Each structure stands twice: as C-alpha cells, then as structure tokens.
Amino acid sequence: MINRQTTTAENDAAAFRVLQINCVSHQAPISARVIMPAGPVTQPPIVAIHGISRDCDAVVDAFLEDHMDLHRIVIVPHFDKKHWPVFQRITGKHRPDLGLLAILAALHQDGILGNETVDLFGYSGGAQLAHRFSMLFPEKVNELHLGAAGWYTLPDSNLPYPLGLGNSDSTRKSWHQLMANGLHQYLDRPITVYIGDQDVKQDRSLRNDTLVNQTQGRNRLERAKRYIDLVAQHQAGINLPVTARLEVLANCGHDFLDCCKKGGLIRRINWTGDRAANH
16 A cells, blocks of 8 residues: 655646655565656656665656656655665565565555556666666666666676676575576666766765675776676677667766766667667
C-alpha cells in the first residue's frame, strides 16, 4: 500500500504533480517522490537515484527544471541513512534492490505504472546501485544511465565480487553468479556513462585501494572510460549491438548540480534515448 502526499505546481511550460510515497520493503521502509506529468505519458518511466548526499530534492528539482515538457513519470527514491546505511552495493546484509523493487511494485499496484520496463539513472553512489541492480534484474530495466560512479562491478569473472563477477570469501547469496548468469541480457541495452572532464580528484568519498586503482583507474574519469571500454568489448564479443557510450561533460567536476547546469546532464539522458531508439 502507498501512503501519499500530493503537491501541484505550474510554470509557463506545464503543470505537474509530485507525489510523496511511503512503502515498506522486506529490508526496511523506503520512500520516493514521483513526478507526474499533466499531459499524456509517451515515454518510459525513469527511476533516478541520488548520490551519497542522499539529496533526492536536488534530483527532483533537476528533472523539473530541465524536463517540464517531458512526457514521462520520474521516480526518485530516498534511501535515508537510518534505514539504508549502505545503498550502493547489494550484499547479504544490505539489500537496496529490495527497496527499489518495493517502490516499483507499489506503483504498479496503485495503477501508476504498468508492466513496462523502466529507464534507470543514478548519480555517484546511485550509479553504483543502478548498474548492480540492472545486472541482477536486467529484465526490469530498459535504458541504463550512469552518472560518475565511484567504481563499478566489472564484467570480469577473474575479479572478486563486487569488484567483478568472481567468487569472494565475503560473497553471500551468490550475487556474482546471478549477475554473471544474466550478463548477456544486461549488456543487451543502451548503457551510457556521464562524467565530468574535471572529475579527476581523489576525494574522501572515492574508494581508493590498490586493486581498484589497478583494474579501473585512479579517478572517476579514468574508471568511467575503462568501464565503457569493457562493456563495449563484451557487447561486440557476443555479437550484440555496441550501445555503450561515454558522455564527457565539459567544465564539470563531481558536483551534481554543475553537471546538470553546465553539462546538461538531465537533457543528455533524453538525447541518448533518442539516439538509442534510432540505433
């Protein structure tokens, strides 16, 4: 069941409703804000996941500012720190995937969503969850949009999960094997990584250890390039269309709002979808 609060606003472009929903997953309570367009819905819904600042309001505002004329439902989950201390990774103890599934199920039950797949976007820590969720549940995701993830689960069985898809002493529930089993389906979609050309700092929130640096690079820009190269190689290697793309945002670092305002991050998500549709 959904407990909801509704706000309505208007500007020169369109009217919209923003629903505040609260539901319960098997892991913990989870909430989300849902932007409902006033006009007809002609594009797939998109789930947009915040970064480690957990500022879902900034994500909502960014979509409202750039996408008021977009005919799609935008779902912005909020992984609060109390109930979701770790939301970037899927582990035996931390199950943010259950939170996303609960939101989608509740919206479906309430008639807001149908049986369609969703586009999935995440920024920074949210991008980490977005690609791991898509690897675990590829059947639920249409396009995948990743903004400046700190590091990635690589499609490489020689590296232990969550760095790769190999076994690990700390692996529980066989996530690596489940993701490996669905790798072909995961790769069979448009996958775009967005990264600022100045996102090269090793800040406190960036995972910095020898294995990650050796396999992925020393900063987010290097890691984004490495990830897209690997995904493209795997797509080509199994005769899938090479839909992996890297979008470099000029004059942008790791600040989400800068990436939106200077780099056109939110608008680029729509352009990528148009390109993919015409691929």
